[in-house]
Amino acid sequence: MDGRLATIYDVECPWGRDDDFFLATVGETPAARVLDLGCGTGRLTLALAAAGHTVTGVDPDRASLDAALAKPGADRVTWIEGTSGVLPRAAYDVAVLTSHVAQEIRAEEDWTRTLGDLRRALAPGGRLVFDSRDPAARRWERWNPCDSRRRLALPDGTVVDAWTEVTEVRDGLVSFVHHYLLPGGDELRSSGTLRFRPEAELRAALAAAGFTVERIHGGWHREPVGASDDGELIVTARAAG
Template identity: 50%
Template structure:
């Protein structure tokens, strides 16, 4: 998304705490038009951005309320007055995690270099609105399995509205999908646009 926005003529900064992700992004076509920063929202300059995008459900990695409120405060600081925050989160009412557990089924992916990878997911625990899961990958041919575990927080529309208001954002719109559907009538997403008060 960063390179597409840069190609469209926007001044874009991409911030990510994962150095490997930044290095991969910098190899993409059009990456030279993006200013890349290794860090988090805390490392963003103050009052520097018209828009902050948190993509690919990254909003869900902030499991604890303290962490979530902290990132909202940092984004608020980095936005100009009237600047907007946009992000996506899976709607907990859609219970997406029920489809994640592979139940032994595995997918095989062909990577650009010709390598094949077999992947599967295992839901480890659902506690309230926090889902812990393991993603398994085996590069073929081979026996070694790489496993990464993670936890995601599913916040309801009401929780999102409350937390955004507490961080001095005005919610402009929350839809239930990418075509502006009402919450509960889309694809199980919560697509949020809020404005810095």
């Protein structure tokens, strides 16, 4: 990630209802050893540490970790550049993947390996909590230059015009480009592809990896699947003992 994109990301993605949900859910295990896999610039990671948990943030993107390290309270967190393959055995009570990081793991063999790594990294009975958009909600249809148009005010006063466009939808994969138009005409672009997995597929993969699904919510106020405009599949699973 370009350092400028990390700054834009923090402005575009402030604290929200999803963070409230994850903070409260992790808090069900007081003073937990917490893994934040795909921690990004550390918004939730730092809040978990401030709440009294022992937190490790893992992310493969150096610029994101550098942005996290520059924030107040960063010294309370253990930061690791890498993926799930670097995780130690039975080291965590709770693991979270937030901001739809699970969807960034596109290839099924990578998803299977990641779930296996997480199962190994959690203590027996430890919890895995993550969010994944419900493909039935078809949220990508809102990712177009009209509906997604927005203006972002950066900390230095710069105003950025932003929009998103989908470039391809195929076989459960949605590819897109975020456009950020800077004053003077320069444009930054951030492209990505997300895997949209239905609920049954998530359940099957978790069971194969040694997890028991405790609950799946459809929205950040713990609504049933399909009953919220949030269009989420918010999963809480427990590692087999």
